[in-house]
Amino acid sequence: MTTTSPSYTERVTVVRAADVAVPDLGVVLVLTLAPEDGGDRPCTLGPAGLAHLQRAVDDADRRARGGEIRAVVLTGTGRTFLAGADLHLIRTAAAAAEVRELAEAGHRVVGALADLPVPTLAYLNGAALGGGLELALACDYRASDPSVRAIGLPETHLGLLPGWGGCTTLPRLIGPDAALTVIVDNPARGNRTLRPADALRAGILDVVLPGADGPADPLAPALAWLRSVVAGEVTPTRRGQLSEEGWATAVEARRPLAEARAAGGAPAALRALETVATARTLARAEAFALEDDALVDLVMSDQLRAGLYAFDLLTRRAKNPAGRPVDVAPRGVRSVGIAGAGLMAGQLALLLARSLKVPVTMRDLDDDRAQKGLAAVHAQIDREVAKGGLPEEDAGRLRPLLRATSDLADLAGADLVIEAVFEEMEVKQRVLAELEGVVAPTTVLATNTSALSVTTMAEHLRHPERVVGLHFFNPVAVMPLVEVVRAARTDETTYATAFAVAQACRKTGVAVADAPGFVVNRLLIRLLGEVLGALEEGTSVRDADAALRPMGLPMGPFQLLQLVGPAVAQHVLVSLRHDLGERYPESPGLAAVVESGRSLVLGEGRPSATSPADLSVGELFGSRRTARPLGPDGLLDRVRRALAEETALLLAEGVARDAQDVDLAMILGAGWPLHLGGITPYLDRTGAAEAVTGSRFHEPGVASLPRNAR
Template sequence: MPEVFLGLVPGWGGATILPKLIGPEKAVQVIMLNALNNNTMMKAKDALGLGVVDAVFEPADFLEKSVAFAAAILSGSTKIERKDYSSDPAWDSALATGKAAAHKKFGGADLAAPRTALELIAAAKTNTRGAGFDAEDQALADLTMSDPLRASLYAFNLIQKKKKKVEGAPKSNLARKVNKVGVVGAGLMASQLALLLVRNLKCPVVMTDIDQERADKGVAWVKAELQKLVEKKRMSAEAAARLAGLVSGSADKSIYAGCDFVIEAIFEELSLKQELFKSLEAIVSPECVLATNTSSLSVEKMSTGMKNPERVVGFHFFNPVAVMPLLEIARTSHTDDATTATAVEVGKNLKKTMIICKDAPGFVVNRLLTRFMGEITDAVDEGTDPSVADNAMRSIGFPMSPFELLGLVGPGVALHVAETLHENLGPRYRISPTMQAMVKEGVKTFYVKGDDGTVSANPAALALIHKGSTPSTAEEVSDRALHALAEEARMMLDEGVVKTPAEIDLCMLMGAGWPMHLGGILPYLDRTGVSEKVSGQRFHAPGIASVLK
């Protein structure tokens, strides 16, 4: 049931009858947990197991068996027993489970749709059918005229549209055929790329690293992941064996001969990538696309001194590669349409949602995220209590706090991106002394989990905080972070990094996992007045992703 996912609640008795029909635990699963898990859809067998339906028939004889089933019910030869769940002891625990799921999904923010859905489920225990229907009608009337619903619908439609059509993509007939792929590197990210490529392109994938042992390790990882899919019954043993046979590794770059598409995922050092691309150019054909998975370095600078810089393109995935749906394709001033079209075609085959952006520092997601996170770390460096700064955005509904995200990304990566953006975009991307200290001392997370499962601030991280003397309140931290997002997004549009505000929203939805009820981020900045306060104009016209007032 997609209603809570979109910012609504089930109507037509969905939130009233279902708990009475299948009980509170299963109702919370269907109405809340499935919806909050990226709108997980029920299969027919799942609906039967939960008791949502009483019978399931195959398509070939569906009509005949359905009529026979109905006739048996009417004649009394088949009886369906219904359980009375009004005294079920699981009501409180089921509602607590739903509340915990909403708390986790939205970072502790109190959002109307999940809260109202739980209230309707709780009321179903004692409500008459009529009273339950009336409560649903009132809830739907309230939610329908809300900005979060309008933003969610905007986000949903945007995602569906951009899955099918990539803004600014050249004609697809310009794309070259890709029959062999190369992956430079055999570390975790490179191995994830190799797995994704071989699963979806089903063509030979060759990997290299600085020695044969490392290359073999990357190939072994790919094959082990294929075997896991077999064990989970998501792939047949025969299919896994065929794919495994397509993956090979070497320390010799000459194996890239004959490749139509090569992507590098080596250490984020510009000089290394420049040297790599020059060496590859002597091995592959002039038509072979050379792609980089860099997160922040200049793609154009990587092609400096090359004979065919027009075949170089940014091809930036997000981690974990198999899960995160966004792919940023970055064109340099030299990248030609055939290269871009080929990159888009590969992305489509990988089932990714894509945006084409200008080759600019940080592209879209990392540029905005780094500016946003930088305001939080700056506040801490200035003397703000870390818990105040990190929780300042909780009410907005981000899936995780900035310091939780830092633990996922890693301080080393975050610092490298910040340094790159500082060098290329200026002092608004400040380098945090606290972050530098964490990287120097090898402290990888701001939070640690105790033996009892409780999460607390990492003492090692707290000891490294650069303690300033100008602390901010939570409201001040939130304001500066939102203002920074609005300022940076406006700059990106003015610079032509992307063409439309919708592309920025798509990136934050699909690349950063920011929630639907924000519409990405720009609709939220519009409806709270931040956009106009920062730049004197909205990103979207009134009524787009919001209620027209």
């Protein structure tokens, strides 16, 4: 059940130095960051790369003081300016001394760059993230190509903080409020980054320059702008410093968010906030030492290692899904059919037409339902245009691709047909049988079922080998996961096609076996079932609502139940109890909620994480009251143990290939917090895995500190 500790060798970034003669300025030293192997990977810095850069900056200092050069330009190559510190080295660091040396080495380079006695310009010709932006902040000026796609400090999203000067330099440059937007707010908003125009408005950039005329001299605009600055023809705007009150206001505005995240197991934002506040009055060396201390504390924690493990899943495994056939070509998909025209069918139709750019036809039982479904899709397109998310030109190309019909024969030419009808086995079997009677023998038949057996759906078909599960999550446009379900007789070509469709839709496909609830719903319903079971035993709604907060989930149990829909949750709970046994409990209280139509939360409209639980709904529960019902701590422990048991069972049954796929599915399909590393590192860290199963899901060092960390 365990996975082994990672091993890693630094992918070294080198510095290419070149002298460029600029009229009316003199010799400019251009330092270009590049991969040592000459590839196009994003550049990062570890000890060897920092040593290369330190030598280059030291040599620039010597030459500048000797009058050999008049300015220095720092730039990148390939897809990045610089993507920051090498996270894989951080993830495998076994000693605090290693981390401190990396932090101090970064600060030495940043300090040396800032102290160069000639004007310095960072020219961002690619993404500048984390330590990459911090290097740019050490320069006198910052310019960017307009095509750069990402500028930012994402460290707190990963469980770190900007530790190479970001907490010190950026607030002093652009003011604390704008700086904390970049350091704390944006990472908390789905790791948002800035485009050059945004960074210019924030004061991070001095100028966004037009692209060069051809590849022969890509630095020409940057060099010309630098010459004009040195000549006094252009004076970059500098923001003034805020008062002490202004700093305090900016810091305190973020404190509730940072403290809430810390309480949920993510301390990085709060530590960054405190570092920014304290560094304001310190000399540079003292402020950098404060960043070093904070970085070491964060890196030498299980929470950080879990977060980096999850980040690695999202950046590596998600792009190359385990279990996807690699030696089999997928079928081409030139047209798509959707069986159904309801809410989920409409979402699928819009996604597939937009992603695959092929005709998509929805089919329902009569023309009224079909046309109503098509109208709903067109209305969604109109909303996207109105919000600016879809250009009218693209919408004009998209609308003709979408059709609706009541004639089953209109799906005959589709290469892929997805059924999205009512979640009942008999209904789905009948629909698939009808489809098989009209489509070509090579047509892939997919089901969007969230929990039912795909094998059972296909068992009476003539060609069950071309049936596969494609479980998209609601809302389809937003949720990044697709559980790709292999039934007993699904063939390789069908399975490869399913993964190709998910990839074309910019979704992450996770291979799952055909088992009740697959991965995400099986674990989510087990979690909710434990909460519902405790309510039946007498736990109060107030205690149940508070119990799971330390897990840091995006929603509490009552908000999630209301979002999913009590009737849907009840249906799946009953189904899983039937298929998997009594560990999925009966809940007369939930049935009463469904029957009465009551809401589990207060407020109108779509529930959110902040929707208060309706405490009065507790009167519907309590069918199995015990003498000592669980409080928050007891229920949290019960949920952890239940999840450890269920995760171990689904792995033993081969529902998921390994713990990494379980984590990937829960992060992308259930919003399991990135900083927890997914569900299995959390269960390891809290001791639930060993308490229930006798072993961990991962060896120490995979998603936690190494066993002998110092």
